Amino acid sequence: xSEEQQVPFxxxxxxxxxxxxxxxxxxxxxxxxxxSSGDEVFFKIKRTTQLRKLLGAYxxxxxxxxxxxRFLYDGxxxxxxxxxxxxxxxxxxxxxxxxxxxxxxxx
Amino acid sequence: MATYExxxxxxxxLRQPSKDNAIDQYLRPQHTPLPSSLSDEDEAEVDSLLKxxxxxxxxxxxxxxDKDLARLKPDGWLNDEIINFYGxxxxxxxxDAKENRSNETNNEDFTAKESxxxxxxxxxxxxxxxxxxxxxxxxxxxRWTKKVDIFSKDVVLIxxxxxxxxxxxxxxxxxxxxxxSYDSMSFDRSAVFKGLRDxxxxxxxxxxxxxxxxxxxxxxxxxxxxxxxxxxDCGVFTCxxxxxxxRGEETFNFSQDDIPYLRRRMIWEIGRSKLRTG
Numbered sequence: 011x012s013e014e015q016q017v018p019f020x021x022x023x024x025x026x027x028x029x030x031x032x033x034x035x036x037x038x039x040x041x042x043x044x045x046s047s048g049d050e051v052f053f054k055i056k057r058t059t060q061l062r063k064l065l066g067a068y069x070x071x072x073x074x075x076x077x078x079x080r081f082l083y084d085g086x087x088x089x090x091x092x093x094x095x096x097x098x099x100x101x102x103x104x105x106x107x108x109x110x111x112x113x114x115x116x117x
Numbered sequence: 118m119a120t121y122e123x124x125x126x127x128x129x130x131l132r133q134p135s136k137d138n139a140i141d142q143y144l145r146p147q148h149t150p151l152p153s154s155l156s157d158e159d160e161a162e163v164d165s166l167l168k169x170x171x172x173x174x175x176x177x178x179x180x181x182x183d184k185d186l187a188r189l190k191p192d193g194w195l196n197d198e199i200i201n202f203y204g205x206x207x208x209x210x211x212x213d214a215k216e217n218r219s220n221e222t223n224n225e226d227f228t229a230k231e232s233x234x235x236x237x238x239x240x241x242x243x244x245x246x247x248x249x250x251x252x253x254x255x256x257x258x259x260r261w262t263k264k265v266d267i268f269s270k271d272v273v274l275i276x277x278x279x280x281x282x283x284x285x286x287x288x289x290x291x292x293x294x295x296x297x298s299y300d301s302m303s304f305d306r307s308a309v310f311k312g313l314r315d316x317x318x319x320x321x322x323x324x325x326x327x328x329x330x331x332x333x334x335x336x337x338x339x340x341x342x343x344x345x346x347x348x349x350d351c352g353v354f355t356c357x358x359x360x361x362x363x364r365g366e367e368t369f370n371f372s373q374d375d376i377p378y379l380r381r382r383m384i385w386e387i388g389r390s391k392l393r394t395g
Contacts, residue, residue, distance in 0.1 A: 046250070084263060085240070085243070087178040088178075089180070104257065110197060110198075111196060112194045112197075113283045113351055113355075114193075114194030114282070114351055115348050115349070116349070
């Protein structure tokens with residue numbers, strides 16, 4: 011496992027991590043991933059790491075197929091090659107997780 | 118000498134339909150009917166697109182996979198991926214036209230068609246879910262427009278998903294000062310109008326530091342909104358409503374009969390990342 015492989019941690023741990031980050035590595039940011047039901051998972055990630063890794067780790071953690079969920083940053087769809095840097099993300103920013111929507115109207 | 122007879126009620130009634138038709142023609146100019154199929158070459162391309170595995174097309178931040186695209190086969194229910202891809206194409210065309218307009222004076226190729234493409238903003242299918250589930254504040258919707266001023270747009274287009282079974286189109290039409298809802302099932306959409314008003318006010322308070330002035334604004338539903346005659350096609354209707362609205366159309370040139378063609382055309386458009394109309 012590379013050091014960029016992210017391990018999710020709880021919000022309690024995250025508070026400590028935030029303190030570390032503020033005084034520590036400016037190349038790393040904390041990101042909160044929020045599901046549609048409001049559940050939160052925290053990640054620490056390098057600004058230059060492709061978010062594909064975070065998305066995969068999140069899907070794995072919550073037991074979802076990554077193809078059935080969508081990740082949004084400020085309304086913009088996150089693609090696999092995006093990085094926190096390319097999206098101009100800041101420390102403690104939030105990623106929204108949305109689930110697939112369908113419609114046709116059966117009466 | 119011509120005799121003049123007082124018209125009978127019956128006579129008036131007989132004349133009325135032709136007058137109605139004339140008014141109708143004036144108010145709703147006839148659109149060129151849509152074809153029933155693509156060219157042989159394009160139909161073959163659609164067939165081959167439907168056989169491609171994995172991600173079939175990418176445009177802007179959107180992508181469509183084989184599973185998503187298969188939803189455009191007859192009777193398939195559309196999902197967010199198809200609708201947001203189509204929305205990205207609509208917004209991309211609008212941005213291109215805007216760029217061309219700014220070069221208008223020294224661009225000989227500028228066509229009347231481009232002048233009909235409005236300056237639009239498209240919100241993804243998740244906008245409405247965030248707005249209605251979380252609200253403007255908790256949904257952090259202010260940040261969705263950190264790089265766009267919706268008040269400078271001609272129209273803001275919003276696909277609306279209802280309970281994961283139905284799609285409709287909504288619009289904030291700044292040119293005509295109208296909040297609009299287009300529903301291929303024509304259900305009551307007072308909740309949509311309320312949501313649009315709440316959003317517009319909250320966004321104006323956030324970006325312009327003042328309540329939105331709704332003077333002169335109306336809630337608008339067109340009686341001529343094409344209606345679906347089955348339980349499957351609302352997503353296609355919704356995409357086509359949005360596409361027509363982005364060209365400033367007041368009426369729609371399609372009906373249930375055109376949906377099989379439009380489904381095929383959408384596959385082609387998504388495969389090529391290019392809208393065929395306008």
